[in-house]
Amino acid sequence: MGLAQRIQEAWNKQSQWLVLLRPLSCLYGCGFQLNKQLYLSGLKKVYQAPVPVMVIGNITVGGSGKTPLLIQLVKYLQQHQVRVGVISRGYGGTGPFPALVLPDSPANVVGDEPCLIVQNTHVPMAVGSNRQQAIELLLKHHQLDLIISDDGLQHWALARQLEWIVLDNNRGLGNQKLLPEGFLREPVSRLQKSTVIEHSAQPTSKMHMHLQVGEPYLLNTNSDDLPAFDLKQKFHVVVGIGYPKRFYDSLNSIGVTNIQAHEFADHYAYELSDLQFEDAAPIITTEKDAVKIKKLLQQHAAQLQREIWVLPVEAVLSTACYTTLEHQLQQLNIHITKV
Known part of the structure; x- marks a missing residue:
């Protein structure tokens, strides 16, 4: 730790x-x-x-x-x-900044939260530590x-x-x-x-x-025969947010209690080894973490055969x-x- x-x-x-x-x-x-x-x-x-x-x-x-x-x-x-448009510092992103955030922007470039915001809303968004530059870039492309x-x-x-x-x-x-x-x-x-x-x-x-908990969905959906979500099975909980207990409470609210927690720092940049465990139990994670894990899944699909579930929440x-x-x-x- x-x-x-x-x-x-x-x-x-x-x-x-x-x-x-x-x-x-x-x-x-x-x-x-x-x-x-x-x-x-x-x-x-x-x-x-x-x-x-x-x-x-x-x-x-x-x-x-x-x-x-x-x-x-x-x-x-x-x-x-x-x-409406949105600006953010783009914490966790490598830039270069300022940068517009698009639905397919990589989380490691623009930050995980900006990716989540744009994927959910398609709102015009720009990121960068200099807020003035981010606003000017946003207004250059959009009337707001x-x-x-x-x-x-x-x-x-x-x-x-x-x-x-x-x-x-x-x-x-x-x-x-x-x-x-x-x-x-x-x-x-x-x-x-x-x-x-x-x-x-x-x-x-x-x-x-x-926060209202939504239906869990599978992040790796390449298979034609999608498995059903079994809340009674064991899950590896992969979580890298500011207050992990909130996610555990959300899991508990839908009946997921058999968990092994793997906590990481907020905005953590995941590596393949972080998602590999001794057993074959599925992973369940947050939407914020999922935008980063999805890239690993695309790059290392052969090494990530286990199910990776995402639990969405809505305010x-x-x-x-x-x-x-x-x-x-x-x-x-x-x-x-x-x-």
Whole structure:
């Protein structure tokens, strides 16, 4: 287990030894605030895009359900005739950046989450650490009413008109300490300045979402005789996301309990050896991991004969989320077309 995974585990357990990292958290907090003030004061340049920008992010490290939320919002906006585009840092991709993301773009080039977003929505999307360059590339090829930034909540170089923060109640805020003593990127007070979406199956606020598990599907479908999904059999769970427990809970919700877990770092670049095990039990994984595993499957089909199943999830938003979005967009002179 690497250092990053050990710290992640300590965060989840709220281990006592994390207090030893408090001096580093103080340095992080001071550096973060200084950088933020440099942008707010105008000493550092802030890019104002020619179309409104909406940032969807979180104040925690690790998964919060942000990507499923973004995908659902994009689908909703597309259905209501809003010309929406998406930008992202393209974490895990090698570039070159900025780059447009197409349905057949390799995950190792543009990043796994951008691939997942475009494959699910076919939305115009550009990636790159320089958000201004990504936006300019996107607008060079598309006429848009709204740009959604996948993450980038703490990217102060990008001006934004709307901010939605996803707060996963299953994970909470941990010990409420900044990195690295805790898993907060910003103080808890940041939640008071943006629209907060509570990610919970038992929400306490009107603005909430939960993940609905879909039907598992087979990633390797070359055979004419496709096997049925047997939830009682043993599975090798291959997972490389920010908060693996959420995926285990999803598996448990459909009755998959006989599992052997193989956890990898978020955005992990899989190799063939990562998917080879002593027995012939099938693999089950997330859609985010599947966009990378699919490439390995295409390259090494002969060595990957075992079944590889994918468990999809979809964000289900409360009515208040859509009502609030419509109101916020009207303030920006972007109107939802009723269908």
